[in-house]
Amino acid sequence: MAGFKNKIRIRQLTALTLFSLFSPLLFSQTSNSDFERIKLISSESEISGLAISPNQETIAISFSKSEPIKIINWQNRKIINEINAGKWNSGSRLSFSATGKYLIAQEIGFSDFSQNKDRSIDYEIIDPVSSQTIIKFSKIQDVTVSADEKLAVSLNKDEITYWQLPSGEKIKWLTIPGAANAIALSPDGKILAVSQIIDPNEFKSQFKKDKKGLKNAVKFKQVVGLYDTATGEKIKTVAEFYDLVYNLNFLPGEDILVVFQTPDIRIQENNHHLSYVNLIDVPSIQPLRKGFTSMSMNQPDMKIGNDHRYFAINSKGNRFQEIHLYNYETASLEKRFELAHRLFEKADGERIINSSRPAFVFLPDNHSILVGMGNQLIKWNFEPNNTEK
Numbered sequence: 001m002a003g004f005k006n007k008i009r010i011r012q013l014t015a016l017t018l019f020s021l022f023s024p025l026l027f028s029q030t031s032n033s034d035f036e037r038i039k040l041i042s043s044e045s046e047i048s049g050l051a052i053s054p055n056q057e058t059i060a061i062s063f064s065k066s067e068p069i070k071i072i073n074w075q076n077r078k079i080i081n082e083i084n085a086g087k088w089n090s091g092s093r094l095s096f097s098a099t100g101k102y103l104i105a106q107e108i109g110f111s112d113f114s115q116n117k118d119r120s121i122d123y124e125i126i127d128p129v130s131s132q133t134i135i136k137f138s139k140i141q142d143v144t145v146s147a148d149e150k151l152a153v154s155l156n157k158d159e160i161t162y163w164q165l166p167s168g169e170k171i172k173w174l175t176i177p178g179a180a181n182a183i184a185l186s187p188d189g190k191i192l193a194v195s196q197i198i199d200p201n202e203f204k205s206q207f208k209k210d211k212k213g214l215k216n217a218v219k220f221k222q223v224v225g226l227y228d229t230a231t232g233e234k235i236k237t238v239a240e241f242y243d244l245v246y247n248l249n250f251l252p253g254e255d256i257l258v259v260f261q262t263p264d265i266r267i268q269e270n271n272h273h274l275s276y277v278n279l280i281d282v283p284s285i286q287p288l289r290k291g292f293t294s295m296s297m298n299q300p301d302m303k304i305g306n307d308h309r310y311f312a313i314n315s316k317g318n319r320f321q322e323i324h325l326y327n328y329e330t331a332s333l334e335k336r337f338e339l340a341h342r343l344f345e346k347a348d349g350e351r352i353i354n355s356s357r358p359a360f361v362f363l364p365d366n367h368s369i370l371v372g373m374g375n376q377l378i379k380w381n382f383e384p385n386n387t388e389k
Helices: 004-010 015-027 211-220
Strands: 035-037 047-052 058-063 069-073 078-083 092-096 103-107 121-127 132-140 142-145 151-156 159-164 170-175 179-185 191-197 222-228 234-237 244-250 256-262 275-281 286-294 302-304 310-316 321-327 333-338 359-362 368-373 376-381
Touching: 047 368, 058 092, 103 142, 121 142, 132 142, 132 151, 142 179, 151 179, 159 179, 191 244, 222 244, 222 256, 286 310, 286 321, 302 359, 310 359, 321 368
Parallel strands: 047 092, 047 359, 179 244
Antiparallel strands: 035 376, 047 058, 058 069, 069 078, 092 103, 103 121, 121 132, 142 151, 151 159, 159 170, 179 191, 191 222, 222 234, 244 256, 256 275, 275 286, 302 310, 310 321, 321 333, 359 368, 368 376
């Protein structure tokens, strides 16, 4: 746990200061030169979520206003299935399980970030082949599916529950005091990561001469605890104070845990919603020094490319929503795609539905991204000299 005090002081750098550091880079790298509109859906449908299957063959699209999920064959760009699930008025975020056996729909709340209380939203685990909902979860914080697709794990208040798939049978449960909003299972199924509020008794020795610092940490920060899934015992708390954690996710094929966090609104400067994505090396249980940022007003979509060359996240520029493309190895911002209204000028007279929640996926060619925003689908070719395989 050494070094907690120094790290929390470093993280007290304001959002406004950080934004000013990144701004010169952002303004110099707009890349809107190569894109095309993709016509797959009704002009009256507002997109809320996109997910591409692990075999890269199908794309799932969810919508607001309780519309069904559509499954698209990307090769011929045809709708091959509609699923009457995830039909929330505000829409849903989508993700596939490790081999695509299940599709997970997460309700988009009207407010992504809950002040002084746990997130409370619905989830559904869906069989995309049979179009049947396997299990529904109501008003909980988070759900994840194991890499072997035999288990679902849910977080409801302080209770972690394991459910057998596809039966939906409740297998076991345990209580983790102070559990917050996010959980994740390691690819080997041996480690459960949980975001937690800070227990002051755990860190008293690190703050002997700084009681005010400990008080502020407890009030505004969180930690990530790693637990043994077999025994439920804590392995270790990661030696880092984070802001409010709303997403944990293990990168496929890597022993890296992704942490999405956003500062408590009470300490945000001038309403600048600067959020962070940080990485944890799981074998060493050490936070890595590289990360990514977003100015999105809502919880951003974030994806890593199939070949792990790029990491993308949506953000907010001076005027418009943007997709920011980072080099994953160096964490340097390489390109940004500005989702300005001029992109939609060739909408053939259709009504344009505005949205502040872009969703996107990396396409199979690894050189382009499909963006859904409002009622528009845009294919951004960020490496235009390459053609889709």
